[in-house]
Amino acid sequence: GNSVTQMEGPVTLSEEAFLTINCTYTATGYPSLFWYVQYPGEGLQLLLKATKADDKGSNKGFEATYRKETTSFHLEKGSVQVSDSAVYFCARGGTSGSRLTFGEGTQLTVNP
Amino acid sequence: DTEVTQTPKHLVMGMTNKKSLKCEQHMGHRAMYWYKQKAKKPPELMFVYSYEKLSINESVPSRFSPECPNSSLLNLHLHALQPEDSALYLCASSRTGTTNEKLFFGSGTQLSVL
Numbered sequence: 001g002n003s004v005t006q007m008e009g010p011v012t013l014s015e016e017a018f019l020t021i022n023c024t025y026t027a028t029g030y031p032s033l034f035w036y037v038q039y040p041g042e043g044l045q046l047l048l049k050a051t052k053a054d055d056k057g058s059n060k061g062f063e064a065t066y067r068k069e070t071t072s073f074h075l076e077k078g079s080v081q082v083s084d085s086a087v088y089f090c091a092r093g094g095t096s097g098s099r100l101t102f103g104e105g106t107q108l109t110v111n112p
Numbered sequence: 113d114t115e116v117t118q119t120p121k122h123l124v125m126g127m128t129n130k131k132s133l134k135c136e137q138h139m140g141h142r143a144m145y146w147y148k149q150k151a152k153k154p155p156e157l158m159f160v161y162s163y164e165k166l167s168i169n170e171s172v173p174s175r176f177s178p179e180c181p182n183s184s185l186l187n188l189h190l191h192a193l194q195p196e197d198s199a200l201y202l203c204a205s206s207r208t209g210t211t212n213e214k215l216f217f218g219s220g221t222q223l224s225v226l
């Protein structure tokens with residue numbers, strides 16, 4: 001079936017540590033891939049996206065590369081800040097229609 | 113203006129009440145969405161409107177009734193809800209509704225059903 005599997009949380013890091021949150025997907029075809037972030041008490045915001053194989057999405061120091069051969073879209077940041085504490089959702093676009101499929105979300109806490 | 117505005121932010125209702133959630137955007141987007149999000153879970157799609165017509169209903173119970181009066185407004189009418197319907201209800205919009213578009217989310221309405 002079509003699904004998105006995210007690294008289980010919660011993840012707790014110290015400020016300036018390196019972050020990786022793993023995401024793999026299954027799909028027929030080549031869907032667009034997204035990372036959304038949800039800060040406490042807010043809705044989701046698009047962090048970055050990639051629409052085809054080998055595309056790299058980047059924003060605010062975060063990066064993710066669309067890897068068709070490993071069906072992955074791992075999120076990375078070289079040096080996290082306290083303000084990055086949030087829940088991160090990997091998502092896969094549908095191959096038709098307007099359905100996004102979200103992963104389960106990963107809670108990130110960054111301590112000073 | 114790149115905001116999706118939802119009202120109210122919080123709502124407490126009894127199982128016999130009728131209430132409505134409201135959502136507004138002024139970005140000229142032609143697709144609008146309702147999602148339900150339980151604590152520590154991802155959002156679940158409920159409804160999609162595309163060009164003011166209901167295009168997706170994810171088998172949502174009839175006690176939830178969506179309405180799209182015009183291209184900027186989206187309502188969700190609630191009637192005879194159950195305690196398990198308590199959740200964060202998120203509205204979102206996108207330019208035309210294709211799968212590679214960015215979704216813009218509101219901050220949500222936190223609903224408690226007593």
